[in-house]
Amino acid sequence: MHLFPSVQRSSPTHVKIHVEDKEALNKFAAAFSQQIRKNISPDRPRVIVCIGTDRSTGDSLGPLVGSSLLETNHKFFKVMGTLESPVHATNLSTYMSVVDQLRNPFVVAIDACLGSVDSVGYINIGEGALKPGAGVNKHLPPVGHLHITGIVNVGGFMEYFVLQNTRLNIVMKMAKIISRGIHESSTMVDMEQHCIKNID
Numbered sequence: 001m002h003l004f005p006s007v008q009r010s011s012p013t014h015v016k017i018h019v020e021d022k023e024a025l026n027k028f029a030a031a032f033s034q035q036i037r038k039n040i041s042p043d044r045p046r047v048i049v050c051i052g053t054d055r056s057t058g059d060s061l062g063p064l065v066g067s068s069l070l071e072t073n074h075k076f077f078k079v080m081g082t083l084e085s086p087v088h089a090t091n092l093s094t095y096m097s098v099v100d101q102l103r104n105p106f107v108v109a110i111d112a113c114l115g116s117v118d119s120v121g122y123i124n125i126g127e128g129a130l131k132p133g134a135g136v137n138k139h140l141p142p143v144g145h146l147h148i149t150g151i152v153n154v155g156g157f158m159e160y161f162v163l164q165n166t167r168l169n170i171v172m173k174m175a176k177i178i179s180r181g182i183h184e185s186s187t188m189v190d191m192e193q194h195c196i197k198n199i200d
Contacts (some may be wrong), residue, residue, distance in 0.1 A: 014126040017129025019150075019173045024123070028181035031125050033189055035146055036106075043195045045105040048182070049095065049143055050081030051132045052112055053088045058152045058166030060113035061175055062087070068179035074188035078109065089138050096141065109144030110178065112171065114162060123174055124149045150174040 015031040017024050040046060048069070052062035066082040080095050081087035087095050099105055109130050115122075129142035130149060152174070153166040 011025045014124065017123045017125075017177075019121045019123060019170060019177060024177050025181055025184075028123060028125070028177055029185040032148075032181055033185035035125065035127070036186060036189050038190075039048070039145065040106050040189070045102040046077045046108075047099055047102070047105050048077040048079050048081075048108045048110065049087055049099070050079065050145065051087050052081070053086050054083045055159075056163045056166075057168050057171060058114075058163030059112050060168075061150045061152060061171050061178075062110045063151050064171065064175035065110050065179045065182075068175060069183060072179070072183050074183050074186075077182070081110075089133055089140060090141055092143070093133065096143065106146075107144045108146045108148065108182075110148045111150075112152045112163075113149045114153055114159055115151040117154050119151045120154060121170060122151050123153070123177060148178060150178070 017027045017031075021027065033141045036046075048066070050062035050066035050069075052059040054060050054063050060083070062081050062151055063086045066079050067084070068081060068157070069077070069079050080098075093130060099107060109132070111130055111132055113130075125146070125148050129144045130147035131138045131142050132138070150171070153162050155162065
């Protein structure tokens with residue numbers, strides 16, 4: 001299993017953006033582009049692992065993002081996890097074995113999560129890995145050098161039921177911001193890298 005750095009919740013690079021913020025897309029794109037400029041060289045393999053399942057509304061954030069990225073014909077990242085082919089608890093290790101075969105890949109992990117009442121609606125971008133399934137007591141390996149999470153509902157009690165009964169509206173809004181933000185910012189960074197490469 002590929003080893004990822006532990007999540008850094010107190011890192012100064014940790015960004016929180018509320019889904020209803022009118023500048024949410026711009027803030028997300030700015031924060032994400034800053035991270036990929038810092039971590040990605042033109043020849044480094046790039047992978048986004050969109051974790052979740054289409055069988056649960058609250059847990060569908062990852063697959064929705066993955067499907068949206070493929071619909072835009074996104075090329076900067078290799079995308080794993082869509083509504084048609086989700087990455088979830090039972091097949092995560094299989095997908096990670098594919099990632100481990102790449103040479104020094106940069107991996108972004110995306111997943112929905114549960115949180116406090118005050119944190120619902122926030123999209124988080126932070127350095128380090130996330131622990132998929134932690135909110136529903138699943139013990140899965142950490143994933144990602146960078147993580148993106150969307151807090152879709154309140155945790156702490158009957159998590160499976162809460163995920164099943166999460167409003168699709170909030171998940172769709174988050175997925176739209178995340179997928180558009182990833183595509184727009186990485187396309188811009190890709191153009192910058194090509195310009196630098198041509199100058200050299």
